[in-house]
Amino acid sequence: MSLHKFPLVQNVLEASRERIRWTLENFPRVCVSFSGGKDSTLMLHLTAQLARESGKKISVLFIDWEAQFSCTIAHCERLHDYYSDVIDTFYWVALPLTTQNSLSQFTPEWQCWEPGVEWVRQPPEYAITTHSFFPFYKQGMTFEVFVQEFAEWFSQKRPAAVMVGIRADESYNRFLSIASRRKHRFSDDKPWTTLAPGAHAWYIYPIYDWKTADIWTWFAKSHQPYNPLYNLMFQAGVPPRYMRICEPFGPEQRQGLWLYHVLEPERWGLMCERVSGVHSGGVYAGQDSKFYGHRQLIKPDNHTWKSYALFLLDSMPQKTAEHYRNKIAVYLHWYQKKGMMDIPDTQPGDIGSKDIPSWRRICKVLLNNDYWCRMLSFSPNKPGHYQRYNERIKNKRKEWNILCNSE
Structure with a gap:
């Protein structure tokens, strides 16, 4: 089965606003999945502004990975206050979650906010740190399982929407998340919807058809706040397509580890103590490095x-x-x-x-x-x-x- 992209008669901003309005009108509970990156920041701005216009309330889910740039945390705190009038609950999650550590073969997973160790930084006072807050939470569960369970819990067994800021232009897998006809959509004319695994919540992708240039054009014209870390990345010579803001130790994310060393040397030192392989990752995981076989694979001549x-x-x-x-x-x-x-x-x-x-x-x-x-x-x-x-x-x-x- 071939999958194709078809242009719309609207521009992406008009189309996204229309999708968000539809979501706010048709779901009693709406949660924005927020990471502090440009895509989820844009989505939060658009959703909160339309919620303000319509007198609606929204919720926000932010997973705090402990080892994150100070700029990102400050930006998330700013938006926490910026839209406090329309945010019903800001779920700032600082619970032990297990994720991949692609820097070490000896400890290939790590757990943020792990009990009994010295953390890279302390969570804010309003963060969720109590393990019993979510009835589905289990110590050290993976991020993927957590967000699935959260969506079903948030729905309260009734139709609810979780808005996710992925874009089909970012990767083939993200394109398939939108385009695959195996996904259960709300209706055929809403390909930007997917039924969550628990069968009550819906994932909504309101900015799925935006390109990177569209994102930055909107910020330039709207003058709305975005994560200032992007300015520092630009000054450090990072191409826009490699600017990523998420947990730092995955196969793609580790390529930006060196920025911690440059921008926040004290935090870098704490990360090296906290997670195995961080120092070598900072040295060898750059964009052009062949060490991890990211861009180019080389094998010995005497091997198949x-x-x-x-x-x-x-x-x-x-x-x-x-x-x-x-x-x-x-x-x-x-x-x-x-x-x-x-x-x-x-x-x-x-x-x-x-x-x-x-x-x-x-x-x-x-x-x-x-x-x-x-x-x-x-x-x-x-x-x-x-x-x-x-x-x-x-x-x-x-x-x-x-x-x-x-x-």
Whole structure:
């Protein structure tokens, strides 16, 4: 099935306002998912302004990752006050959440606000730090599970909207989030809606068709506040397409680690103490670095991509290697069931955003420290099920005769 983009007769600003008005009129509860970045800031401005015009109230969800720039926290606090008249509840979440640490093979996950350790900074007084605040919360749950559970909890078992500021122009996967016809939409004429997993809340993507230039044009014309970190990034020579504001240790996000060293050396020192691999990430994770295989993959001349993948697995800490072997075995078995007894060593386009199977793609996952194997179409495991899942797949590997060892 081919997917296409079709131009609208409206400009993106008019279309987004129309979508937000429809959301405010049709859902009794509306929450804006906010990160402090340019996209979610724009979405919050548009939603809050239209809520103010219509006399509505909205909620805001902000996940505080502990290790964040001071500019970002100050910007979020400013908007917390800026729209206090229309924000019913500002859910500033500072709870222990588990996410990927793509800087280390020894500790490939980290937990923000982890109990019993020295934090990079303290959360604001109004942040949610009590574990019992959300009835669904479990210590160390992943961000992905948290936001899904939050949407269902927020809905109160009635129709509700969670507004998400993703744009189809950002990546192929985000384009599919909007364009895929497998998604359950509110109606056929509203492709910018998706039913959340709990079946009561709807994800709304009001700015899905904006481009980066549209975002900055709106800020320039409206003179509304945006995160001043973008100005510092620009002064530091970061191209606009690489300006990202989110948790700092993922495969994409780690490329901006060096900015902490330049802009906030004291916070940088605390981050190096707090999370394994941060210092080496700051040195080797730059945009043009080949260290993590981000832009370009290079293998030794005496290896095929398959033998190189097996070599990389054998060179890892045992626990991490077994985690990857399990994921790779499931991946290979899935293609075996489709008649592919072994995936090709390489294929055209196999290291892009679309999942085209090859051993070179597996090498990119391993070099990238993509612990959750998103490039192989996996999602994070739920912590409570992970050990049981690991043991089951380890036994299945023997049954499938896919051990992923070099011997």
